[in-house]
Amino acid sequence: MQDISLIQEDPSIAGIITREAERQENEIELIASENYTSLAVRTALGSILTNKYSEGYPAKRYYGGNAIIDEAEVLAIERAKELFSAEHVNVQALSGSPANAAVYMAFLEPGDKVLGLRLDHGGHLSHGHSVNFSGRLYNFVQYGINPETGVIDMEEVRKIALAEKPKMIVAGFSAYSREIDWAGFKAIADEVGAFTFADIAHIAGLIAGKQIANPVPIFDVVSTTTHKTLRGPRGAIIMCKEKFAKQVDRAVFPGMQGGPHDNVTAAKAVAFGEALKPEFQEYSRQIISNAQALSKALISKGYGVVSGGTDNHLLVLDLSVLNIGGKEAEQVLETVGISVSRSTIPNDPKPPLNPSGIRLGTPAVTTRGMKELEMEKIANFIDRALKGKDDVKVLNEIKTEVKCLCQEFPLSL
Ligand SMILES: *Cc1c(COP(=O)(O)O)cnc(C)c1O
Numbered sequence: 329m330q331d332i333s334l335i336q337e338d339p340s341i342a343g344i345i346t347r348e349a350e351r352q353e354n355e356i357e358l359i360a361s362e363n364y365t366s367l368a369v370r371t372a373l374g375s376i377l378t379n380k381y382s383e384g385y386p387a388k389r390y391y392g393g394n395a396i397i398d399e400a401e402v403l404a405i406e407r408a409k410e411l412f413s414a415e416h417v418n419v420q421a422l423s424g425s426p427a428n429a430a431v432y433m434a435f436l437e438p439g440d441k442v443l444g445l446r447l448d449h450g451g452h453l454s455h456g457h458s459v460n461f462s463g464r465l466y467n468f469v470q471y472g473i474n475p476e477t478g479v480i481d482m483e484e485v486r487k488i489a490l491a492e493k494p495k496m497i498v499a500g501f502s503a504y505s506r507e508i509d510w511a512g513f514k515a516i517a518d519e520v521g522a523f524t525f526a527d528i529a530h531i532a533g534l535i536a537g538k539q540i541a542n543p544v545p546i547f548d549v550v551s552t553t554t555h556k557t558l559r560g561p562r563g564a565i566i567m568c569k570e571k572f573a574k575q576v577d578r579a580v581f582p583g584m585q586g587g588p589h590d591n592v593t594a595a596k597a598v599a600f601g602e603a604l605k606p607e608f609q610e611y612s613r614q615i616i617s618n619a620q621a622l623s624k625a626l627i628s629k630g631y632g633v634v635s636g637g638t639d640n641h642l643l644v645l646d647l648s649v650l651n652i653g654g655k656e657a658e659q660v661l662e663t664v665g666i667s668v669s670r671s672t673i674p675n676d677p678k679p680p681l682n683p684s685g686i687r688l689g690t691p692a693v694t695t696r697g698m699k700e701l702e703m704e705k706i707a708n709f710i711d712r713a714l715k716g717k718d719d720v721k722v723l724n725e726i727k728t729e730v731k732c733l734c735q736e737f738p739l740s741l
Pocket of ligand 1: 361423424425426451452454500501502527528529530563
Protein backbone atom coordinates (compact mmCIF):
# COMPACT_ATOMS: atom_id res chain seq x y z
CA MET A 329 0.00 0.00 0.00
CA GLN A 330 1.43 3.33 -0.99
CA ASP A 331 1.05 6.80 0.37
CA ILE A 332 -1.11 8.85 -2.02
CA SER A 333 1.53 11.62 -2.07
CA LEU A 334 4.10 9.39 -3.80
CA ILE A 335 1.62 8.46 -6.51
CA GLN A 336 0.91 12.14 -7.14
CA GLU A 337 4.48 13.37 -6.72
CA ASP A 338 6.28 10.69 -8.67
CA PRO A 339 4.07 8.33 -10.63
CA SER A 340 7.10 6.72 -12.31
CA ILE A 341 8.63 5.48 -9.08
CA ALA A 342 5.21 4.75 -7.57
CA GLY A 343 4.46 2.55 -10.59
CA ILE A 344 7.74 0.70 -10.28
CA ILE A 345 7.05 0.01 -6.59
CA THR A 346 3.56 -1.27 -7.40
CA ARG A 347 4.86 -3.60 -10.11
CA GLU A 348 7.66 -4.89 -7.87
CA ALA A 349 5.14 -5.50 -5.06
CA GLU A 350 3.07 -7.57 -7.51
CA ARG A 351 6.15 -9.53 -8.54
CA GLN A 352 7.04 -10.24 -4.90
CA GLU A 353 3.43 -11.22 -4.20
CA ASN A 354 3.11 -13.63 -7.14
CA GLU A 355 6.53 -15.24 -7.39
CA ILE A 356 8.37 -17.79 -5.29
CA GLU A 357 11.46 -16.27 -3.70
CA LEU A 358 14.18 -18.85 -3.15
CA ILE A 359 17.18 -16.52 -3.05
CA ALA A 360 18.81 -17.56 0.22
CA SER A 361 19.83 -14.02 1.18
CA GLU A 362 16.38 -12.46 0.72
CA ASN A 363 13.37 -12.12 2.96
CA TYR A 364 10.19 -10.06 3.44
CA THR A 365 10.30 -7.44 6.19
CA SER A 366 7.31 -6.68 8.39
CA LEU A 367 5.23 -3.55 7.92
CA ALA A 368 6.58 -2.36 11.30
CA VAL A 369 10.18 -2.57 10.01
CA ARG A 370 9.22 -0.73 6.82
CA THR A 371 7.36 1.95 8.75
CA ALA A 372 10.46 2.72 10.82
CA LEU A 373 12.57 2.68 7.61
CA GLY A 374 10.32 5.16 5.88
CA SER A 375 10.09 7.45 8.89
CA ILE A 376 11.27 11.03 9.50
CA LEU A 377 14.27 9.64 11.38
CA THR A 378 15.98 9.75 7.97
CA ASN A 379 16.14 13.55 8.36
CA LYS A 380 18.67 13.51 11.21
CA TYR A 381 22.47 13.69 11.30
CA SER A 382 24.03 11.87 14.27
CA GLU A 383 27.78 11.42 13.70
CA GLY A 384 29.23 9.84 16.81
CA TYR A 385 27.60 7.54 19.36
CA PRO A 386 24.77 7.93 21.91
CA ALA A 387 25.57 10.81 24.32
CA LYS A 388 28.75 11.53 22.28
CA ARG A 389 27.46 13.15 19.09
CA TYR A 390 29.03 15.75 16.85
CA TYR A 391 25.59 17.28 16.10
CA GLY A 392 22.90 18.76 18.33
CA GLY A 393 19.32 17.56 18.72
CA ASN A 394 20.15 13.88 19.18
CA ALA A 395 18.57 13.12 22.58
CA ILE A 396 15.63 11.25 21.04
CA ILE A 397 17.69 9.55 18.33
CA ASP A 398 20.02 8.30 21.08
CA GLU A 399 17.10 6.40 22.59
CA ALA A 400 16.53 4.53 19.30
CA GLU A 401 20.20 3.60 18.94
CA VAL A 402 20.44 2.49 22.59
CA LEU A 403 17.33 0.31 22.13
CA ALA A 404 18.81 -1.30 19.02
CA ILE A 405 22.06 -2.00 20.92
CA GLU A 406 20.34 -3.41 24.00
CA ARG A 407 18.08 -5.69 21.97
CA ALA A 408 20.97 -6.98 19.82
CA LYS A 409 23.01 -7.69 22.98
CA GLU A 410 20.16 -9.73 24.39
CA LEU A 411 19.47 -11.53 21.12
CA PHE A 412 23.06 -12.68 20.58
CA SER A 413 24.47 -12.60 24.15
CA ALA A 414 26.95 -9.96 22.98
CA GLU A 415 29.18 -7.87 25.25
CA HIS A 416 29.34 -4.94 22.83
CA VAL A 417 27.37 -4.09 19.68
CA ASN A 418 27.83 -1.42 17.02
CA VAL A 419 24.56 -0.96 15.11
CA GLN A 420 25.73 1.72 12.65
CA ALA A 421 27.34 -0.37 9.88
CA LEU A 422 25.57 0.41 6.61
CA SER A 423 25.70 -3.07 5.11
CA GLY A 424 27.53 -6.38 5.35
CA SER A 425 30.56 -5.51 3.22
CA PRO A 426 31.24 -2.14 4.92
CA ALA A 427 30.82 -3.87 8.30
CA ASN A 428 33.51 -6.35 7.30
CA ALA A 429 35.74 -3.50 6.10
CA ALA A 430 35.37 -1.94 9.56
CA VAL A 431 36.21 -5.24 11.26
CA TYR A 432 39.40 -5.59 9.22
CA MET A 433 40.28 -1.95 9.90
CA ALA A 434 39.75 -2.48 13.63
CA PHE A 435 42.02 -5.52 13.90
CA LEU A 436 44.50 -5.40 10.99
CA GLU A 437 46.99 -3.26 9.10
CA PRO A 438 46.97 -3.36 5.29
CA GLY A 439 49.04 -6.31 4.12
CA ASP A 440 48.28 -8.45 7.18
CA LYS A 441 47.53 -12.10 6.56
CA VAL A 442 43.96 -13.40 6.94
CA LEU A 443 42.58 -16.92 6.47
CA GLY A 444 39.08 -17.19 4.95
CA LEU A 445 36.80 -19.54 3.00
CA ARG A 446 37.17 -19.51 -0.80
CA LEU A 447 34.39 -17.70 -2.66
CA ASP A 448 33.86 -20.60 -5.06
CA HIS A 449 33.49 -22.95 -2.08
CA GLY A 450 30.76 -20.84 -0.48
CA GLY A 451 32.68 -17.87 0.97
CA HIS A 452 31.88 -14.19 0.41
CA LEU A 453 33.56 -11.59 -1.81
CA SER A 454 34.54 -9.64 1.32
CA HIS A 455 36.50 -12.63 2.62
CA GLY A 456 39.46 -11.97 0.38
CA HIS A 457 38.39 -12.22 -3.25
CA SER A 458 40.91 -10.53 -5.52
CA VAL A 459 38.36 -8.13 -7.08
CA ASN A 460 37.13 -6.98 -3.64
CA PHE A 461 38.76 -4.41 -1.30
CA SER A 462 39.47 -7.26 1.11
CA GLY A 463 41.65 -9.12 -1.37
CA ARG A 464 43.37 -5.93 -2.49
CA LEU A 465 44.17 -4.52 0.97
CA TYR A 466 44.93 -7.67 2.91
CA ASN A 467 46.93 -10.78 2.24
CA PHE A 468 44.25 -13.45 2.20
CA VAL A 469 44.98 -17.15 2.16
CA GLN A 470 42.05 -19.48 1.74
CA TYR A 471 40.66 -22.77 2.91
CA GLY A 472 38.07 -24.74 0.98
CA ILE A 473 35.60 -27.51 1.53
CA ASN A 474 36.38 -31.16 1.00
CA PRO A 475 35.08 -31.98 -2.53
CA GLU A 476 34.19 -35.53 -1.46
CA THR A 477 32.09 -34.63 1.57
CA GLY A 478 31.14 -31.02 0.76
CA VAL A 479 32.07 -30.13 4.35
CA ILE A 480 34.83 -27.90 5.78
CA ASP A 481 37.70 -30.14 6.86
CA MET A 482 38.95 -28.71 10.17
CA GLU A 483 42.23 -30.67 9.96
CA GLU A 484 42.89 -28.93 6.65
CA VAL A 485 42.06 -25.52 8.15
CA ARG A 486 44.46 -26.25 11.01
CA LYS A 487 47.25 -27.31 8.63
CA ILE A 488 46.91 -24.11 6.58
CA ALA A 489 46.73 -21.98 9.75
CA LEU A 490 49.88 -23.57 11.20
CA ALA A 491 51.76 -23.09 7.92
CA GLU A 492 50.52 -19.55 7.18
CA LYS A 493 50.22 -18.05 10.70
CA PRO A 494 47.41 -15.60 9.82
CA LYS A 495 46.65 -12.64 12.09
CA MET A 496 42.92 -13.32 11.72
CA ILE A 497 40.78 -16.35 10.86
CA VAL A 498 37.39 -15.72 9.23
CA ALA A 499 34.57 -18.25 9.54
CA GLY A 500 31.34 -17.63 7.69
CA PHE A 501 29.78 -18.13 4.29
CA SER A 502 27.19 -17.25 1.68
CA ALA A 503 26.63 -20.72 0.27
CA TYR A 504 27.35 -23.50 2.75
CA SER A 505 24.72 -25.68 4.32
CA ARG A 506 26.40 -27.31 7.30
CA GLU A 507 26.90 -26.11 10.87
CA ILE A 508 30.23 -24.46 11.55
CA ASP A 509 32.45 -25.79 14.31
CA TRP A 510 32.96 -22.43 16.07
CA ALA A 511 34.89 -23.96 18.97
CA GLY A 512 37.13 -25.80 16.48
CA PHE A 513 37.98 -22.54 14.69
CA LYS A 514 38.63 -20.83 18.03
CA ALA A 515 41.01 -23.64 19.12
CA ILE A 516 42.98 -23.35 15.85
CA ALA A 517 43.13 -19.54 16.15
CA ASP A 518 44.41 -19.82 19.73
CA GLU A 519 47.08 -22.23 18.57
CA VAL A 520 48.45 -19.72 16.05
CA GLY A 521 47.61 -16.53 17.98
CA ALA A 522 45.01 -15.26 15.47
CA PHE A 523 41.92 -13.15 16.05
CA THR A 524 38.63 -14.94 15.40
CA PHE A 525 36.06 -13.24 13.15
CA ALA A 526 32.69 -14.85 12.36
CA ASP A 527 30.55 -13.44 9.56
CA ILE A 528 27.04 -14.77 10.29
CA ALA A 529 25.28 -12.68 7.61
CA HIS A 530 23.31 -15.66 6.32
CA ILE A 531 22.49 -17.49 9.52
CA ALA A 532 21.98 -14.69 12.07
CA GLY A 533 18.21 -15.28 12.16
CA LEU A 534 18.69 -19.00 12.81
CA ILE A 535 21.10 -18.15 15.64
CA ALA A 536 18.74 -15.50 17.04
CA GLY A 537 15.96 -18.11 16.82
CA LYS A 538 18.16 -20.51 18.81
CA GLN A 539 18.22 -23.20 16.12
CA ILE A 540 21.96 -23.25 15.45
CA ALA A 541 25.06 -22.57 17.54
CA ASN A 542 26.04 -18.98 18.33
CA PRO A 543 29.69 -17.92 17.82
CA VAL A 544 29.27 -14.57 19.62
CA PRO A 545 30.27 -15.85 23.10
CA ILE A 546 33.28 -17.66 21.59
CA PHE A 547 34.70 -15.35 18.90
CA ASP A 548 36.51 -12.00 19.26
CA VAL A 549 34.31 -10.27 16.71
CA VAL A 550 31.18 -11.17 14.73
CA SER A 551 29.48 -9.26 11.93
CA THR A 552 26.08 -9.84 10.43
CA THR A 553 23.76 -8.28 7.93
CA THR A 554 20.30 -7.56 9.31
CA HIS A 555 18.31 -8.21 6.13
CA LYS A 556 18.71 -11.94 5.48
CA THR A 557 17.32 -14.61 7.85
CA LEU A 558 17.08 -11.89 10.52
CA ARG A 559 14.26 -10.27 8.49
CA GLY A 560 15.24 -6.66 9.24
CA PRO A 561 16.16 -3.65 7.09
CA ARG A 562 19.19 -3.71 4.76
CA GLY A 563 22.15 -3.04 7.03
CA ALA A 564 24.58 -4.72 9.40
CA ILE A 565 25.85 -4.82 12.98
CA ILE A 566 29.17 -5.73 14.54
CA MET A 567 29.41 -7.57 17.86
CA CYS A 568 32.60 -7.99 19.88
CA LYS A 569 34.12 -8.61 23.26
CA GLU A 570 34.11 -5.52 25.47
CA LYS A 571 37.91 -5.23 25.25
CA PHE A 572 37.62 -4.57 21.48
CA ALA A 573 34.66 -2.15 21.76
CA LYS A 574 36.63 1.07 21.30
CA GLN A 575 38.62 -0.08 18.28
CA VAL A 576 35.52 -1.48 16.56
CA ASP A 577 33.48 1.68 17.17
CA ARG A 578 36.35 3.86 15.96
CA ALA A 579 36.73 1.76 12.80
CA VAL A 580 33.03 2.23 11.93
CA PHE A 581 33.06 5.95 12.77
CA PRO A 582 35.16 7.89 11.90
CA GLY A 583 37.12 5.08 10.19
CA MET A 584 34.68 3.95 7.54
CA GLN A 585 31.57 6.09 7.72
CA GLY A 586 30.15 9.48 8.52
CA GLY A 587 26.66 9.72 9.97
CA PRO A 588 24.61 6.63 10.77
CA HIS A 589 21.29 6.07 8.99
CA ASP A 590 19.00 6.65 11.99
CA ASN A 591 15.85 5.40 10.23
CA VAL A 592 17.66 2.14 9.50
CA THR A 593 18.94 1.92 13.10
CA ALA A 594 15.34 2.25 14.32
CA ALA A 595 14.19 -0.41 11.85
CA LYS A 596 16.99 -2.70 13.12
CA ALA A 597 15.64 -2.18 16.66
CA VAL A 598 12.16 -3.17 15.46
CA ALA A 599 13.50 -6.31 13.76
CA PHE A 600 15.50 -7.30 16.88
CA GLY A 601 12.33 -6.82 18.94
CA GLU A 602 10.50 -9.18 16.57
CA ALA A 603 13.33 -11.71 16.72
CA LEU A 604 13.23 -11.70 20.54
CA LYS A 605 9.65 -13.00 20.50
CA PRO A 606 9.10 -16.76 21.01
CA GLU A 607 7.38 -16.98 17.58
CA PHE A 608 10.70 -16.20 15.94
CA GLN A 609 12.15 -19.44 17.29
CA GLU A 610 9.32 -21.37 15.66
CA TYR A 611 9.89 -19.39 12.45
CA SER A 612 13.60 -20.29 12.43
CA ARG A 613 12.85 -23.94 13.12
CA GLN A 614 10.43 -23.98 10.18
CA ILE A 615 13.00 -22.36 7.84
CA ILE A 616 15.41 -25.24 8.49
CA SER A 617 12.70 -27.89 8.28
CA ASN A 618 11.59 -26.42 4.96
CA ALA A 619 15.15 -26.40 3.57
CA GLN A 620 15.52 -30.04 4.59
CA ALA A 621 12.19 -30.95 2.97
CA LEU A 622 13.18 -29.15 -0.25
CA SER A 623 16.57 -30.85 -0.27
CA LYS A 624 15.03 -34.29 0.31
CA ALA A 625 12.43 -33.81 -2.41
CA LEU A 626 15.07 -32.76 -4.96
CA ILE A 627 17.43 -35.60 -4.02
CA SER A 628 14.54 -38.06 -4.51
CA LYS A 629 14.21 -36.71 -8.06
CA GLY A 630 17.84 -37.57 -8.74
CA TYR A 631 19.55 -34.23 -8.16
CA GLY A 632 22.77 -33.87 -6.21
CA VAL A 633 22.89 -31.58 -3.19
CA VAL A 634 26.33 -30.41 -2.05
CA SER A 635 27.17 -32.17 1.26
CA GLY A 636 24.09 -34.36 0.81
CA GLY A 637 21.63 -32.14 2.66
CA THR A 638 21.42 -29.10 4.90
CA ASP A 639 21.52 -28.01 8.55
CA ASN A 640 20.41 -24.47 7.81
CA HIS A 641 18.25 -22.37 5.48
CA LEU A 642 19.99 -23.11 2.17
CA LEU A 643 21.19 -25.80 -0.15
CA VAL A 644 23.37 -25.83 -3.22
CA LEU A 645 21.78 -27.94 -5.95
CA ASP A 646 24.21 -29.70 -8.26
CA LEU A 647 22.77 -29.69 -11.78
CA SER A 648 25.45 -31.92 -13.33
CA VAL A 649 22.85 -34.69 -13.83
CA LEU A 650 21.00 -32.48 -16.31
CA ASN A 651 22.55 -30.87 -19.32
CA ILE A 652 21.99 -27.38 -17.94
CA GLY A 653 24.25 -24.80 -16.27
CA GLY A 654 23.42 -22.64 -13.26
CA LYS A 655 22.95 -19.52 -15.36
CA GLU A 656 20.44 -21.12 -17.71
CA ALA A 657 18.64 -22.78 -14.77
CA GLU A 658 18.36 -19.37 -13.08
CA GLN A 659 16.86 -17.93 -16.27
CA VAL A 660 14.44 -20.82 -16.90
CA LEU A 661 13.18 -20.64 -13.30
CA GLU A 662 12.76 -16.87 -13.60
CA THR A 663 10.41 -17.38 -16.55
CA VAL A 664 8.11 -19.50 -14.34
CA GLY A 665 8.28 -17.04 -11.44
CA ILE A 666 10.85 -18.74 -9.21
CA SER A 667 13.89 -16.66 -8.18
CA VAL A 668 17.14 -18.49 -7.44
CA SER A 669 20.81 -17.62 -7.75
CA ARG A 670 23.44 -19.53 -9.69
CA SER A 671 26.18 -21.02 -7.56
CA THR A 672 29.47 -22.81 -7.95
CA ILE A 673 29.87 -26.32 -6.60
CA PRO A 674 33.18 -27.40 -5.02
CA ASN A 675 35.87 -27.80 -7.72
CA ASP A 676 33.36 -26.70 -10.32
CA PRO A 677 34.42 -27.74 -13.83
CA LYS A 678 32.34 -24.85 -15.24
CA PRO A 679 33.19 -21.10 -15.12
CA PRO A 680 31.76 -18.84 -12.32
CA LEU A 681 29.44 -17.00 -14.74
CA ASN A 682 27.75 -20.26 -15.68
CA PRO A 683 28.59 -22.65 -12.84
CA SER A 684 27.17 -26.12 -12.22
CA GLY A 685 24.75 -25.28 -9.44
CA ILE A 686 22.00 -23.09 -8.08
CA ARG A 687 21.58 -21.94 -4.49
CA LEU A 688 18.12 -22.30 -2.97
CA GLY A 689 17.01 -20.84 0.36
CA THR A 690 13.80 -21.00 2.37
CA PRO A 691 13.68 -17.86 4.60
CA ALA A 692 11.32 -15.90 2.32
CA VAL A 693 8.86 -18.72 1.54
CA THR A 694 8.77 -19.56 5.26
CA THR A 695 7.91 -15.93 6.08
CA ARG A 696 4.85 -16.23 3.85
CA GLY A 697 3.74 -19.32 5.80
CA MET A 698 4.75 -22.16 3.51
CA LYS A 699 5.61 -25.52 5.08
CA GLU A 700 7.04 -28.93 4.10
CA LEU A 701 4.13 -29.80 1.79
CA GLU A 702 4.71 -26.62 -0.25
CA MET A 703 8.43 -27.45 -0.46
CA GLU A 704 7.50 -30.68 -2.25
CA LYS A 705 5.36 -28.70 -4.66
CA ILE A 706 8.21 -26.26 -5.27
CA ALA A 707 10.65 -29.14 -5.88
CA ASN A 708 8.20 -30.41 -8.48
CA PHE A 709 7.98 -27.01 -10.18
CA ILE A 710 11.79 -26.78 -10.31
CA ASP A 711 12.21 -30.29 -11.69
CA ARG A 712 9.48 -29.90 -14.32
CA ALA A 713 10.75 -26.46 -15.40
CA LEU A 714 14.37 -27.56 -15.77
CA LYS A 715 13.41 -30.70 -17.70
CA GLY A 716 10.83 -28.86 -19.79
CA LYS A 717 12.99 -25.79 -20.37
CA ASP A 718 12.39 -25.77 -24.12
CA ASP A 719 8.63 -26.34 -23.95
CA VAL A 720 6.81 -23.00 -23.69
CA LYS A 721 3.51 -24.71 -22.91
CA VAL A 722 4.97 -26.56 -19.91
CA LEU A 723 6.66 -23.39 -18.66
CA ASN A 724 3.41 -21.42 -18.93
CA GLU A 725 1.53 -24.09 -17.00
CA ILE A 726 4.09 -24.02 -14.21
CA LYS A 727 4.00 -20.23 -14.10
CA THR A 728 0.24 -20.36 -13.47
CA GLU A 729 0.67 -22.98 -10.75
CA VAL A 730 3.40 -20.89 -9.09
CA LYS A 731 1.09 -17.89 -9.01
CA CYS A 732 -1.76 -19.98 -7.56
CA LEU A 733 0.47 -21.30 -4.78
CA CYS A 734 1.65 -17.76 -3.96
CA GLN A 735 -1.92 -16.55 -3.75
CA GLU A 736 -2.66 -19.21 -1.13
CA PHE A 737 0.05 -17.53 0.99
CA PRO A 738 -0.50 -13.80 0.53
CA LEU A 739 2.09 -11.28 1.65
CA SER A 740 -0.35 -8.37 1.61
CA LEU A 741 2.40 -5.92 0.63
C1 LIG B 1 25.47 -11.03 2.23
C2 LIG B 1 26.81 -11.18 2.84
C3 LIG B 1 27.64 -10.07 3.09
C4 LIG B 1 27.43 -8.73 2.45
O1 LIG B 1 26.37 -8.02 2.75
P1 LIG B 1 25.95 -6.74 1.86
O2 LIG B 1 24.96 -6.13 2.76
O3 LIG B 1 25.42 -7.27 0.59
O4 LIG B 1 27.19 -5.90 1.69
C5 LIG B 1 28.82 -10.27 3.78
N1 LIG B 1 29.17 -11.49 4.21
C6 LIG B 1 28.42 -12.58 3.97
C7 LIG B 1 28.89 -13.91 4.46
C8 LIG B 1 27.22 -12.46 3.26
O5 LIG B 1 26.51 -13.55 3.01
